[in-house]
Amino acid sequence: GEDVEQSLFLSVREGDSSVINCTYTDSSSTYLYWYKQEPGAGLQLLTYIFSNMDMKQDQRLTVLLNKKDKHLSLRIADTQTGDSAIYFCAESTGGSYIPTFGRGTSLIVHP
Amino acid sequence: KAGVTQTPRYLIKTRGQQVTLSCSPISGHRSVSWYQQTPGQGLQFLFEYFSETQRNKGNFPGRFSGRQFSNSRSEMNVSTLELGDSALYLCASSFAGQQTGDEQYFGPGTRLTVT
Numbered sequence: 001g002e003d004v005e006q007s008l009f010l011s012v013r014e015g016d017s018s019v020i021n022c023t024y025t026d027s028s029s030t031y032l033y034w035y036k037q038e039p040g041a042g043l044q045l046l047t048y049i050f051s052n053m054d055m056k057q058d059q060r061l062t063v064l065l066n067k068k069d070k071h072l073s074l075r076i077a078d079t080q081t082g083d084s085a086i087y088f089c090a091e092s093t094g095g096s097y098i099p100t101f102g103r104g105t106s107l108i109v110h111p
Numbered sequence: 112k113a114g115v116t117q118t119p120r121y122l123i124k125t126r127g128q129q130v131t132l133s134c135s136p137i138s139g140h141r142s143v144s145w146y147q148q149t150p151g152q153g154l155q156f157l158f159e160y161f162s163e164t165q166r167n168k169g170n171f172p173g174r175f176s177g178r179q180f181s182n183s184r185s186e187m188n189v190s191t192l193e194l195g196d197s198a199l200y201l202c203a204s205s206f207a208g209q210q211t212g213d214e215q216y217f218g219p220g221t222r223l224t225v226t
Contacts, residue, residue, distance in 0.1 A: 035217075042115070042201050042217035043154075088154065098167055101154040 004102035006089050011108045018076040020105045022089030025070065029091040032065060033099065034074045037086045046074070046087075076107075084109045113138065115204050115218035123224045129190040132221045136183050136204030142166075143185040144215065145177060148199040157200075160185050161208045189223075197225045 003025045012018045024032070030051050035043040049056045049063045049072075056063045062075040072091075076083055086104040116135045124130050136143050144167075145157040156169040160179035179185045183204075189196055199222050203215035 040219070042219045043203075044217065045214055048214075090154075098156050098159070098169070100156075103153045 004089055004091055004100050006087075006102035006105045008103065009106050009108070011110065012079050014079060014081055014109055014111050016079055018074075018079045018083070018107055018109075020074045020076075020087050020089075020107065022072040022074075022102055023070055024072065024089075024091045024100075026091060026093055026100075027070065028093045029070075030094045031092045031097070031099075032063075032072050033088075033090040033092075034061075034063065034072075035088040035090060035101075037088065037104070039085075043088065079107075079109050081109050081111070083107060115202060115216050117200075117202050117218040117221050119221060120219065121222045121224075123226060124192050125226055126192055126194060128192050129188065130192060130223060132187045132189075132200055132202075132223070134185045134187070134202030134204075134218060136185070136202075137216055140204035140206050140216075141183055142205045142208035142213070143179055143183065144203045144205075145185070145187050146201040146203065147171075148201060148220070149195075149197070154201075157187070159208065166208065192225045194225050196223065198223060 005023045033048040034046045060077045064073045088104045089102040090099040092099045118133045142161045144159040148154045159167040163179045174190045177187045199220045201220045203217045205213040205215045207213040
């Protein structure tokens with residue numbers, strides 16, 4: 001079945017860029033998503049990219065997709081302490097579009 | 112516009128009991144999906160309801176069931192609770208549902224603890 005892998009932790013200094021990586025196995029993935037979850041809260045969709053795109057930029061967020069390697073990354077520029085959260089990568093395929101989530105990357109931003 | 116609301120936020124139940132969780136979607140949204148989040152299994156899809164009909168179902172036993180009402184509010188029921196059912200249950204709503212790739216908006220979740 002489909003699988004989405006992420007590293008569990010990332011620690012960065014405030015003001016630096018953060019890059020969170022994700023790999024997936026389903027070559028027929030149509031949508032790829034990045035969600036953010038803060039403590040005690042539900043998921044918030046940050047951005048998504050269609051599988052026919054290579055890159056998407058939205059303010060401080062840049063998503064890069066390497067479809068050949070099935071690799072997705074989320075870059076957060078000028079990382080702030082408020083960016084500390086768990087970031088989930090997810091993919092869905094055409095048809096049911098049921099998303100498959102990675103385990104989440106815990107981003108820790110320190111001063 | 113009010114967001115997705117879930118009630119109750121916290122719940123403690125005993126093994127063998129049953130529980131009902133409620134989700135009120137964003138006004139105008141007709142699709143409600145339910146997810147289970149645990150440290151061991153991560154986020155897993157339970158089911159999706161659209162216009163009172165179950166449209167998709169994840170790989171969970173029959174003890175997990177749901178329904179949707181005509182006002183799009185949805186309930187999820189778990190019967191004969193097991194310790195492993197302890198989790199954060201998240202609900203998400205969207206206008207047209209997952210089959211359109213429509214953006215989902217998540218509620219804060221219900222934290223269920225089974226003792």
